[in-house]
Amino acid sequence: xxxxxxxxxxxxxxxxxxxxxxxxxxxxxxxxxxxxxxxxxxxxxxxxxxxxxxxxxxxxxxxxxxxxxxxxxxxxxxxxxxxxxxxxxxxxxxxxxxxxxxxxxxxxxxxxxxxxxxxxxxxxxxxxxxxxxxxxxxxxxxxxxxxxxxxxxxxxxxxxxxxxxxxxxxxxxxxxxxxxxxxxxxxxxxxxxxxxxxxxxxxxxxxxxxxxxxxxxxxxxxxxxxxxxxxxxxxxxxxxxxxxxxxxxxxxxxxxxxxxxxxxxxxxxxxx
Ligand SMILES: NC(=O)c1ccc[n+]([C@@H]2O[C@H](COP(=O)([O-])OP(=O)(O)OC[C@H]3O[C@@H](n4cnc5c(N)ncnc54)[C@H](OP(=O)(O)O)[C@@H]3O)[C@@H](O)[C@H]2O)c1
Numbered sequence: 001x002x003x004x005x006x007x008x009x010x011x012x013x014x015x016x017x018x019x020x021x022x023x024x025x026x027x028x029x030x031x032x033x034x035x036x037x038x039x040x041x042x043x044x045x046x047x048x049x050x051x052x053x054x055x056x057x058x059x060x061x062x063x064x065x066x067x068x069x070x071x072x073x074x075x076x077x078x079x080x081x082x083x084x085x086x087x088x089x090x091x092x093x094x095x096x097x098x099x100x101x102x103x104x105x106x107x108x109x110x111x112x113x114x115x116x117x118x119x120x121x122x123x124x125x126x127x128x129x130x131x132x133x134x135x136x137x138x139x140x141x142x143x144x145x146x147x148x149x150x151x152x153x154x155x156x157x158x159x160x161x162x163x164x165x166x167x168x169x170x171x172x173x174x175x176x177x178x179x180x181x182x183x184x185x186x187x188x189x190x191x192x193x194x195x196x197x198x199x200x201x202x203x204x205x206x207x208x209x210x211x212x213x214x215x216x217x218x219x220x221x222x223x224x225x226x227x228x229x230x231x232x233x234x235x236x237x238x239x240x241x242x243x244x245x246x247x248x249x250x251x252x253x254x255x256x257x258x259x260x261x262x263x264x265x266x267x268x269x270x271x272x
Contacts, residue, residue: 004060008036009245012145014088016040016080018071018128019098021049023205024155027233028095029053031241033062037093040084041066044098071098071124081131090139092146093244094132096125097155099173101207106168114169121173122180125154129184129195136193147249149192153240154181156197156255158262178255185253194252196243201259203231226269227260 010032020029021043030053033039039057041064043050050066057064065087069080084091099121102113129152136150157170160178164171177197185195202221204212212218212230222228239258242248257263 004034004062009247010093010241011036013037013092013244014040014084014090015093015095015244016042016084016091016128016132017095017097018042018124019044020053021046021066023207024200024203024233024236025095025097026053027235027237028097028240029064029237030057030062031234031237032093032095032244033057033064034060035241035245037244038063038088040064040080040088042071042080042098043068044070070120071128072119074127077124077127077131081135085135091132091135091150093151093153094128095153095155095240095244096128098124099155099207101167101170103167103170105166109168117169117173118176121170122176125177125180129154129180133184133188133191133193136188137191141192147192147246148194150194151244152181152184152188152193152195153243154195154197155236156181156199158199158201158257158259160197160199160255161257161263181255182253189252194249196248196251196253197255198236198239198243199255199257199259199263200236201225201231201257201262203233203236205233224266225260225262226264226266229260231258231260 015032015037017029019025020041029039041050041053054064054066067080069076102117141149156177157174159171160174181197211221
């Protein structure tokens with residue numbers, strides 16, 4: 001259940017969260033709304049999922065609308081931004097979250113599986129970040145609203161760092177997101193645009209349900225997580241709200257791993 005926070009760090013800010021009809025994106029949308037932002041809940045196919053998130057936000061007194069767009073399609077991304085600017089005048093926060101997996105052993109992976117994941121997970125982030133940056137530069141800093149002209153948060157993964165057999169397309173997309181994020185952080189800093197990533201570990205969402213829905217699978221997964229619990233979308237939502245707020249104004253060009261220690265190489269805990 002979403003709770004509207006007393007401290008509204010994102011008041012008067014418009015936020016776009018891509019892929020917010022499910023999982024981590026819905027957790028991020030709710031956390032930003034609880035912190036005062038007006039949230040655009042983007043989705044590709046699940047209108048009912050997006051409407052449910054919008055309703056949860058508005059029921060708690062927050063502000064949200066749903067907009068459909070496939071982030072891998074330039075014309076649809078441009079149309080989504082046109083609608084956002086027409087409806088709200090500007091944008092302050094982009095959370096580049098939409099993403100998916102199409103897993104296959106490397107030797108069996110089809111070009112279609114490879115291309116689809118790269119198109120959504122990497123090209124989608126490029127297209128949405130480019131349009132956000134154009135708007136942030138056009139508008140410039142509004143000191144009464146935020147110290148930055150805009151904030152871009154890329155949803156990466158522990159797999160920007162940890163190789164992942166059977167998921168070459170996905171791991172490649174997240175490795176690409178890492179250098180896309182760092183490069184545009186370097187390039188956009190003079191415009192007072194802050195760019196960072198979040199690297200979630202294992203978070204309970206539909207994308208990885210096989211890894212946590214049976215007790216056996218969950219126990220196996222926990223051997224990879226020193227903190228010994230599987231993450232929830234709200235864990236990522238809290239991190240995103242902080243990264244979008246002025247409390248993190250000097251944080252720029254980093255990946256904040258939110259992973260219960262998965263990137264600590266737990267396989268070495270009792271090994272040598
Ligand atoms: N769950 C984890 O453990 C984990 C760990 C590390 C990183 N991540 C990353 O977190 C992000 C969200 O994953 P999740 O676990 O929350 O997955 P999820 O529950 O399957 O949600 C994926 C979201 O992405 C949207 N989406 C898919 N293709 C899209 C497209 N072409 N255009 C716009 N939206 C699209 C989906 O919308 P529709 O349903 O409407 O199509 C859905 O809202 C991904 O980038 C993923 O790589 C997840």
